[in-house]
Amino acid sequence: MSKAVVYRRFGGPEALELRDVPEPHAGPGEVRVRVTAAGLNPMDWQIAANPEMAARFGITLPAGFGTDFAGVVDEVGADAVGFAAGDRVHGGAIGRAVADYVLVKTPATTLWRTPEGISDEVASTLSVAGLTASAALAAIGLQAGDTVLIGGAAGGVGIFAVQLAKLAGARVLGTASERTFGFLRELGTEPVAYGPGLADRVRALAPEGITAAADLFDRDTAETALKLGVAPERISTVADGPAIPGVRATGAFEAEPGSLERIAGAVRSGKITVPIAATFPVEQIREAVTTQAGRHTHGKIVVLP
Structure with a gap:
C-alpha cells in the first residue's frame, strides 16, 4: 500500500483525507x-470544492488532490521513453500530485527533468504557476x-509574472496588500x-500611463487598465468569470x-527567486490548504509526502 490525499465529497479542506491506497x-x-x-495552487482547492470546475478537468469522485509535484523516477514501464530510473523530475498531474507516487504517460508533455541546483521543494512550485505567468505575459x-x-x-503566479516581466525589460507595477509591499520591492516591483481607487493610485505612480496589464486575480486590474486607456488586446486575465470584451483570457495550457x-534555467541561474512561504508534512494537508486558500502568504506553499 501507499498513501495519497483524496476526497470523497466536494468541499473545503475538511473534505481532504490522507488514506492508504493500492501502490501503483x-x-x-x-x-x-x-x-x-x-x-x-488555488486551482487545487477550487477543483476540490467545485463540482463544475472539477468536471471541466475530467475529475469525478472519489478523487485525488493536487497538481504540481517533484520527485524521482523509480519505475520505468515497457516502451516508456525519455526518462530513466533515478532521474530527478518535476511536473503536473491534475488531481494526483499529493501522493507517494504519480504515474506519467510517455512521451510526456507535463514532466521535465529537474536541473541540478534546484531543490525538489522549489521544482514542485514551477509547473502551474510558471506556465500561467508565462502565458499571461505572452498573451499581451x-x-x-x-x-x-x-x-x-x-500570489503564487504573481511572483513569477513580475520577475519574468522584469527580465523582459518592462517596468512593473503590482497590485497587492500593503503588508506585502516590502516583499514585492525585493522582487523589483x-x-x-488594490481595491477602490486603484486607477488613481496607478496614475500617481505612473503619470505617463501604463501600456499593458495582466490580471492574475479577479477582474479589478483588467477593468482598471481599460479605464486607464490600455488597449484590450494588451490586457490578459487568468481568473474564471465572465469574459471582458477584447481582453485575452489565458492559462498554463x-x-x-x-x-x-526557460523558467527553470532562470531559477537555477538566480535570475528568478521562488519564495517558499511554508512547508507542511502531508499529514497536515488541511492546514496547508487552509493557509494557501487564505492568500495571506508571500510565495508558495509546499506539501512534503
Missing part, C-alpha cells in the same frame, strides 16, 4: 515518480519598454494597493513550448 506501478509507456514535494506581447500592471503580484525550461 508503471505500465507500458509509463514512468512512476516517487513524489518528494508537491506545490499547492510584453516587451522591453512596457509599463505593465500585474494584478495579484504577491513597484507595489500599489497556452504557454509557449520551452517556457518551463
